[in-house]
Amino acid sequence: MKLVIKNLSKTYKNSVRALDNLDLEIGAGMFGLLGPNGAGKSSLMRTIATLQKPDTGSIYFGDINVLEQQNEFRKLLGYLPQDFGVYPNMSALDLLHYFARLKGVSNTSQRKEIVDKVLEVTNLFEVRNKSVSGYSGGMKQRFGIAQLLLNDPKLIIVDEPTAGLDPAERHRFLNVLREIGTNNTVIFSTHIVDDVNELCHEMSILNGGRLLERNTPRVAEQKLEGLIWNKEVSREEAIVYNEQLNILSSKYNQDNRINIRVYSTESLQTEGFVQVKPNLEDVYFVALKKD
Numbered sequence: 290m291k292l293v294i295k296n297l298s299k300t301y302k303n304s305v306r307a308l309d310n311l312d313l314e315i316g317a318g319m320f321g322l323l324g325p326n327g328a329g330k331s332s333l334m335r336t337i338a339t340l341q342k343p344d345t346g347s348i349y350f351g352d353i354n355v356l357e358q359q360n361e362f363r364k365l366l367g368y369l370p371q372d373f374g375v376y377p378n379m380s381a382l383d384l385l386h387y388f389a390r391l392k393g394v395s396n397t398s399q400r401k402e403i404v405d406k407v408l409e410v411t412n413l414f415e416v417r418n419k420s421v422s423g424y425s426g427g428m429k430q431r432f433g434i435a436q437l438l439l440n441d442p443k444l445i446i447v448d449e450p451t452a453g454l455d456p457a458e459r460h461r462f463l464n465v466l467r468e469i470g471t472n473n474t475v476i477f478s479t480h481i482v483d484d485v486n487e488l489c490h491e492m493s494i495l496n497g498g499r500l501l502e503r504n505t506p507r508v509a510e511q512k513l514e515g516l517i518w519n520k521e522v523s524r525e526e527a528i529v530y531n532e533q534l535n536i537l538s539s540k541y542n543q544d545n546r547i548n549i550r551v552y553s554t555e556s557l558q559t560e561g562f563v564q565v566k567p568n569l570e571d572v573y574f575v576a577l578k579k580d
């Protein structure tokens with residue numbers, strides 16, 4: 290089923306326009322919503338999850354009018370918010386059985402089957418008898434996924450799930466998402482470019498409540514072919530180039546020199562720059578700069 294968003298706008302009481310006439314269509318698979326802090330990602334996610342109302346616009350999931358038929362839509366939705374509250378001192382197994390009962394799975398053997406399955410998918414089966422309140426950040430995030438999978442959602446929304454995870458936990462988490470993304474529509478927001486790179490077959494960049502780029506990560510990179518230049522410079526040179534050129538990123542290397550990546554439609558070869566293969570970070574920074 291397709292998610293179709295049209296003309297979505299939201300201005301908060303403090304006059305911040307968090308969503309600005311946004312149009313978006315998302316089909317099956319893993320969709321990455323990439324944007325800096327304050328871009329409006331959570332506002333969009335909360336609006337789709339029917340937790341807040343937009344000022345204008347419509348959202349359809351298949352034939353369901355999301356803003357009008359909230360109860361029907363929520364049965365198909367799994368939502369993992371950016372922060373969720375504190376968990377009680379209960380094991381993952383007991384908590385999932387409890388949630389499953391709340392969701393109406395009253396048959397014991399059926400419930401056991403569902404709970405065991407979501408524990409397997411999220412790689413928590415081994416630690417199912419440990420208290421969730423004692424889980425690491427990554428395990429808690431995976432538990433969040435386990436509990437949203439209980440009612441077999443058709444649309445899954447995860448809002449910045451990898452923020453604050455260490456690299457190993459981040460990878461474990463991304464692997465779980467990859468698994469569930471093969472059979473579902475998953476919208477995944479993040480400010481980490483590599484998350485999208487590793488995971489998403491389609492992506493969009495959000496800034497100031499507007500969508501800047503909608504593409505597959507690879508096609509977005511190809512569009513910058515020939516336009517990205519790299520040079521290793523001193524700190525002083527970097528300051529000068531910063532005045533003259535469109536620097537996308539500057540990274541110190543081990544010799545305390547700086548690799549600058551520049552976007553330029555004109556050749557910078559005579560300046561000693563080397564043309565490099567565009568990456569998704571370039572795509573992201575070019576889109577934000579042009580905005």
Ligand SMILES: Nc1ncnc2c1ncn2[C@@H]1O[C@H](COP(=O)(O)OP(=O)(O)OP(=O)(O)O)[C@@H](O)[C@H]1O
Nearest residue numbers: 301303305307324325326327328329330331332333
């Ligand atoms: N309830 C609210 N009341 C007023 N302003 C808000 C509210 N929620 C968000 N905002 C503002 O709206 C803008 C978009 O915020 P939002 O949380 O949607 O962005 P985000 O992309 O999720 O950012 P982050 O990565 O920091 O979570 C920001 O300027 C934020 O300060």
